[in-house]
Amino acid sequence: MEFARPIARLVDELMRLPGIGPKTAQRLAFHIVRMGPDQARRLAESIVEARERTRLCSVCFNFTDADPCRLCQPGSGRDRSVICVVEEPKDVTAMERTRAFKGLYHVLHGALSPMEGVGPEALKVQELIARLGSGEVREVVLATDPNVEGEATAMYLARLIKPLGVRVTRMAHGMPVGGDLEYLDEVTLARALEGRREI
Structure with missing residues (x-):
């Protein structure tokens, strides 16, 4: 028609x-x-x-209409010693919905993907390293997606950041709440076992 x-x-x-x-x-x-x-x-x-x-925050590179964004503004009450690194601005929104993270963010605007020609220079990696130069940051939480590109990006960033004396942690990955073991893939189950904790 x-x-x-x-x-x-x-x-x-x-x-x-x-x-x-x-x-x-x-x-x-x-x-x-x-x-x-x-x-x-x-x-x-x-x-x-x-x-x-809409533009990018000059500090964290999240989408904003004011620079710096409301999370990066002085006096925002955020813990400036912890930075959570995410791939996309939508990931900041997802993290904020949990109300569990009280630190700052850094948005990479993608993940490493050699197959698609996305290298470190295409991401906000150097800007992250520059933020760590102040000495104020004690921990970087890598919250990239749990896929091949996200894992490669997390490992690459960890290798860059650790020599700076900053603690590097990775978001835990594992079994979703309400999930059945029989339907989970091997990688998810392995991650769930690695991330186990005492109860």
Whole structure:
């Protein structure tokens, strides 16, 4: 079925978004077309505003509309002796939802992936090392994803950071709450055993 040209263009643009296939793009496009003019305008303006006003924090490289971001600002009450290193800004949001981490963050904006041509120079690695030069940081928590790229990135960073006299820790990986042993892969089970603790 052919769509009117403006709807077809909207569907094409929506399909460029991650996780949006043709059917979802069509549903979204038809929903947007049915919106009232004010609602559609607000949606369009919010997209433009988010794109134009969002920048990277000059300290942690998370997305922000003020520099430094609210977490890095002096007086934020965060523990400045601990930095949690994550791959993407969305990982900061996930960590903050737990309300368990009270330190600062550092966003790499990716992970090492030689197969895709992503080396250390493409990430915010040198900026992390520069932050550690102040002597204020006592621990770096590596919270990269538990996949091949994330593990390689964590090992690379650990080798760079340890000679600086900063403690390097890795987020524990293992069995999810509510998971069944029979459905877990060998790597997950091995990690769960390595990260076991006394009860």
